[in-house]
Amino acid sequence: MIHLIDRRLNGNNKSAANRERFLRRYKEQLRKSVKDMIGERSITDMDKGGDVRIPAKDIAEPRFRHGPGGDRELVHPGNREFVKGDTIKRPDGGAGGAGREPGTGESEDDFVFSLSRDEFLDIFFEDLELPRLLRNALGQAMQKTFVHAGFVTDGAQCNLSVLRTLKMSLGRRIAVSASIRDKLREAQACLQRARAAGDTAATATWEAEIVLLERRLLRVPYLDELDLRFRNRVAVPAPISRAVMFCLMDVSASMDEARKDLAKRFFALLYLFLSRKYEQVEVVFIRHTDEAEEVDENTFFHDPRSGGTVVLTALELAHHIARERYAGGGWNLYLAQASDGDAFGADAGKSSRFVEQSLLPLLRYFAYIEVCDGSDAHASSLWASYETVQNENFAKRRVGARADIYPVFRELFKKEHA
Numbered sequence: 001m002i003h004l005i006d007r008r009l010n011g012n013n014k015s016a017a018n019r020e021r022f023l024r025r026y027k028e029q030l031r032k033s034v035k036d037m038i039g040e041r042s043i044t045d046m047d048k049g050g051d052v053r054i055p056a057k058d059i060a061e062p063r064f065r066h067g068p069g070g071d072r073e074l075v076h077p078g079n080r081e082f083v084k085g086d087t088i089k090r091p092d093g094g095a096g097g098a099g100r101e102p103g104t105g106e107s108e109d110d111f112v113f114s115l116s117r118d119e120f121l122d123i124f125f126e127d128l129e130l131p132r133l134l135r136n137a138l139g140q141a142m143q144k145t146f147v148h149a150g151f152v153t154d155g156a157q158c159n160l161s162v163l164r165t166l167k168m169s170l171g172r173r174i175a176v177s178a179s180i181r182d183k184l185r186e187a188q189a190c191l192q193r194a195r196a197a198g199d200t201a202a203t204a205t206w207e208a209e210i211v212l213l214e215r216r217l218l219r220v221p222y223l224d225e226l227d228l229r230f231r232n233r234v235a236v237p238a239p240i241s242r243a244v245m246f247c248l249m250d251v252s253a254s255m256d257e258a259r260k261d262l263a264k265r266f267f268a269l270l271y272l273f274l275s276r277k278y279e280q281v282e283v284v285f286i287r288h289t290d291e292a293e294e295v296d297e298n299t300f301f302h303d304p305r306s307g308g309t310v311v312l313t314a315l316e317l318a319h320h321i322a323r324e325r326y327a328g329g330g331w332n333l334y335l336a337q338a339s340d341g342d343a344f345g346a347d348a349g350k351s352s353r354f355v356e357q358s359l360l361p362l363l364r365y366f367a368y369i370e371v372c373d374g375s376d377a378h379a380s381s382l383w384a385s386y387e388t389v390q391n392e393n394f395a396k397r398r399v400g401a402r403a404d405i406y407p408v409f410r411e412l413f414k415k416e417h418a
Contacts, residue, residue: 023119146233155230164229172227177220184213242280243332243364245270246318249300250339252289252309255371262371263338264301265405270336271297273413284321288314294321311343311351311382315359322362333362338369341380352385360391367412368396 023030073084082088151164187209194202247270249263274281285300286292289307292314314337322333343351360366370383379387386396397408 145237146235149232149234151229152232153226153228153230155232159231159233161229161231165223165227168229169223169227172224173220173222177217180213180216180220184210184217187213242330243278243334244282244284244322244326245274246284246286246321246333246335247271247300248286248288248314248318248335248337248339250289250309250311250314251287251303251305251307252342253306254309254342255306255340258373259340259371262399262402262405263369265402266338266369266371266399266409267336268301269405269409273409284318286314286317286321288317292317309342309344310347311339312347312354315351315354319354319358319362332364334365334367335359335363336367336369338371339382340372341370341382343380343382343385348381348385351382352389355386355394356389356391360389360393363393366391366394368394369408369412370396370398372398372400 151161187206191203191206191210194206247267249267251260255263271283274283283297285295285297287295287300287303287305288310289305290310290313291307294317295303318335326333355366368386370380372380383396383398386394395412397412399405399408
């Protein structure tokens with residue numbers, strides 16, 4: 001028999017079980033508080049925990065207490081204005097509260113709860129997912145699924161199948177005692193015939209035989225070690241979701257520092273989301289001016305390169321990498337593109353046709369994010385060309401300020417409900 005004892009220590013004055021219960025019970029309030037925190041944080045602080053505030057009224061619980069009961073009319077000592085039976089007029093104004101003038105409004109004390117990094121990210125990305133993700137590849141899965149594989153005669157007590165054990169016990173007792181019960185029924189019939197014939201000696205003999213057979217039946221155990229049956233589970237490789245996210249960012253001269261900052265913030269949030277939610281996801285970083293190149297993460301986010309603008313080169317490079325590395329249908333392909341949309345000449349039209357005819361047939365989802373000034377309301381040439389793309393796997397949004405990044409991100413990657 002194996003006993004597993006969890007000796008992990010909780011923090012000072014903290015209970016892991018109570019903490020998990022609190023997180024489950026007040027998940028909606030915590031989710032709302034986390035969303036409020038997002039507007040106050042930078043992207044670099046997104047993977048940190050922090051204190052969240054929950055209104056005290058949301059966690060208040062009813063209490064039972066003893067009261068005097070009935071209707072009572074009292075005049076307390078020191079009163080000089082009222083006598084028994086007078087009614088007191090309700091004062092004007094609000095109910096008041098802590099930290100305010102009497103009768104000037106409402107207030108409430110907040111309950112402060114500290115979230116760890118993992119708890120914060122779990123709530124932050126809870127209702128987000130990659131759209132149309134299919135489990136279509138075995139690959140080199142690190143996790144395995146345990147499936148039921150019948151019953152065995154040995155195992156841990158927690159896997160004991162009571163129903164199957166009782167069935168085995170009943171079958172064994174029926175098989176072992178069948179011959180004894182046949183002899184018992186035959187002895188009882190002989191005893192009745194001996195009594196009817198008045199044969200005293202035969203009657204005593206059969207009575208002793210019946211007692212002996214009944215004792216033999218009692219010695220058959222109700223439950224034997226041979227009856228024990230344990231549920232057996234075996235680990236089998238399970239189909240997993242393998243995905244590739246292509247991140248395309250325009251770093252041309254028209255992308256000033258403000259626009260690049262918005263694009264990098266979006267991709268940083270996307271990278272954090274992918275690394276947190278999925279294990280079998282690869283990220284391909286592509287940046288482009290008039291030429292496109294595949295770069296690593298550090299170069300993608302921190303290299304100051306700039307130049308002209310040709311969007312088609314980045315799209316063609318993503319298509320080439322998808323064909324060369326991820327062909328065969330074993331991968332879910334996604335693409336996120338961030339640009340200011342300033343494409344020159346025929347580049348915008350060529351890019352939209354290439355997306356519709358060559359890229360979208362390979363992709364599960366294409367998300368285009370156009371970064372612009374907050375006051376810039378006119379559509380860019382690339383945005384206008386993308387308007388002609390008619391495909392349910394294609395989505396485009398505009399981001400004009402830091403506050404727009406998270407709402408747009410949630411809208412693009414919200415969880416699909418069946």
